[in-house]
Structures are given as C-alpha cells and as structure tokens.
Amino acid sequence: MRVFVCDIDDIEEGGVHILKFENIKIGVYRHRGAFYAYKNLCAHQGGPACEGRLMKKVVERLNADKTYIGEDFDAADPHIVCSWHGWEYRLLTGENAVNPNIRLKRYEVTQQDNKLYVEV
C-alpha cells in the first residue's frame, strides 16, 4: 500500500519526518538528495530509533602499528543514533553499526509530483 508522507520540500537536507500510519511510525530521512525510510523501532529494546540524532560516522585514525592517532567524521555515512541507549544504524542501509545482521525495517520511498510516499 502506498502511503503519502509529505511534500519533498517539507524535509530539509539532513532532516527527518516521522510519519504515523495506523499503529506504526516511520522515519523518512533526506540525505544528499535521496530519501530513506525506516520503522521507528529500535532492534535493541524497541525504542524510537528515528527520533534520535543523526550523526556523522566516527572513523578512527590508526598508525601502521594500530596505535590510536585520533578520530575523523565521515559525513557520507551518517548514523541514526537511538535516543534510548545509543545503538547506531547506518542511514544508507539501516544496518546496525556494530552488527550488520541487525537492521531497522526499511520501506521503499517513491516520489511523484513533488510528494513523497512509502510502501507499507
């Protein structure tokens, strides 16, 4: 079933819109001109994952001998951070940042006439 989300311009770059449909909530994100939609349900303890912060991926910089140099941030691979206990999910795939076998439920996003829809 195709469900209307909002007008495309209602989600700013790097933003999220939480859609309520029947008994589910879906977070629809805009990142670098593309849209991603996930069920607002954390795989840890059921927290509202999509209501957490969106943060750049932290990338450790290491010497050749694996000693720590510092950290950088990768804006191309942002993470959704669940506000309850901090589990992180890759925005691009919905995979958990530590264990990619754990994922947020993903929904297909379509666009038509400057409007966004998700398939539920």
Ligand code: FES
């Ligand atoms: S419920 Fe999301 S991190 Fe625990």
